[in-house]
Amino acid sequence: MDFDLTEEQSILKDSLNRLLADTYGFEQRRKHMGSPEGWSGEMWGRYGEMGLMALPFSEADGGLGGSSVETMIVMEAMGRALVLEPYFSTVVLGGSMLRFGASEDQRAEYIPQVAEGALKLALAYTERNSRYELHNVETVAQKDGDGWVLTGAKSVVLDGDSADWIFVTARSAGGTRDADGIGIFMVDAKADGLSRRGYVMQDGRRGAELRLDKVRAAAIGEPENGLPLLCRVVDAGIAALCAEAIGTMDVMRELTVDYLKTRKQFGVPIGAFQVLQHAAVDMFVATEQARSLAIYATMMADSEDAAERGRAMHAAKAEIGRAGKLVGENAIQLHGGVGMTMEYAIGHYFKRMSMIDIALGDHEHHLRTLAEKGGLVDA
Structure with a gap:
């Protein structure tokens, strides 16, 4: 290839x-x-x-x-x-x-x-009790003439306070945790009955809490079989987040190596100490391993095979989270106290890396899910 x-x-x-x-x-x-x-x-x-x-x-x-x-x-x-x-x-x-x-x-x-x-658009799929389960939906969608009305609440909607339209998952049939009966609906951010509370998240990005009280909406796709569509969109999001994580890890490593070359202790740059060199090499190896999985996720993002595409995303997100944590922790450790200050860039990169891990399922969730599916490659 x-x-x-x-x-x-x-x-x-x-x-x-x-x-x-x-x-x-x-x-x-x-x-x-x-x-x-x-x-x-x-x-x-x-x-x-x-x-x-x-x-x-x-x-x-x-x-x-x-x-x-x-x-x-x-x-x-x-x-x-x-x-x-x-x-x-x-x-x-x-x-x-x-x-x-x-x-x-x-x-x-x-x-x-x-x-x-x-x-500007946003996707509202997370609820207070849903964790990383895409099928765990309590928000209700009821048919109303040619359209639908939605009632419920959504949490941690990325950029939800500035979006013009918001895609909302809601249950048109079945129980709270059923895979069937989930629809995806497009809601005007100015619609009556929709309230938004925006806030700054840990990495500086914006999030929002949504409350919907009989908000009119239009269905996207099948209103009772929207979970496959949501999974495909999330897979595309995971591939994109993996690519963003590589850029973030690259800069954390570069900033750390530059710091090792300039920060002096006992009259010599601290990069002269072998143990710190080993830590920097660990950061490089972790980044390159993650890069390979990020490229794999990119190649699989356009696949029509939902099962194989899903496995690729689980594997990539699990490795990205593991590697990002290693790179970020080493970067902070090697910078010492200055790495924890708001005035220095490295801490902000580690915050973003931590939020990337949490977004769309953390590395433990994806590793566990991949194991339940039998691994990346069939035995």
Whole structure:
């Protein structure tokens, strides 16, 4: 298999890395985080000008016809810069919901707006008691004429306070933990009966708590068989998060090695001590092992085989979480006390890495699920 990037993909990678290096420094990020939205509208516009929002959508739907490889390139670059803008929630999660589940009319209405950066999306699937179980849904959907009304609550909705439309999972039939009877519904953020409480999460990103009181919504796909669609969207999200994690781990390792070269103790750089060199090598090895699984997840993200795709995502997310924890803990340890301060970048990278591990299921959850499915490869 050829893992080399095409000329167009290389240009995308170089252009985005250059843009973020020039405009998204640590102090600039802190300024963006302090804005009312918690991210930069100017940078969001520049992403749109570069065509990043249009990348994963087909040309027939108004996009650029990119694949999961382009998404990997973008997410890795954003991981390096700790980007705050709602690209993951809008283009990866929300965009995948439109690509894989929306009707032709829905795609024609919403995808062009997303592609030009005019529409922001969010996915609300987590509830207080659901943990990482996608089928554990208490929010209720009731038929109401040609549409539906939703009643319930959703927690930790990434970028849910700034989204224009929100995809909400709700139960149209069955019991709380049944796999059948789950639907996915598109809700206008301005709809009557919807209340949102936004807040800053540990890594500086924005989250929201939602309450729905007879909120009108439109179904995406089959209103009683939406779990396969949700799983496919989550798989696309996992592949993208793995790519972001690689960018984050790369920078943690680079910052740590630079620190070992400049910080002196007993008159010599601390990088001269062999035990610290070994720790830095462990960080490198863990990052490269994780990179291999992230690439594998990217290759499998477009697969139509749900079982094989799911196994790949479980394996990749389990390894990414394990490796990210090792790299982050070593980075903080080797930086010493300064690594724990808010004024130094390394701690912010470790926070983001920790949140990536938790998002869409932590490494222990995915390792356990993969084991229950018989492992990555059939015996």
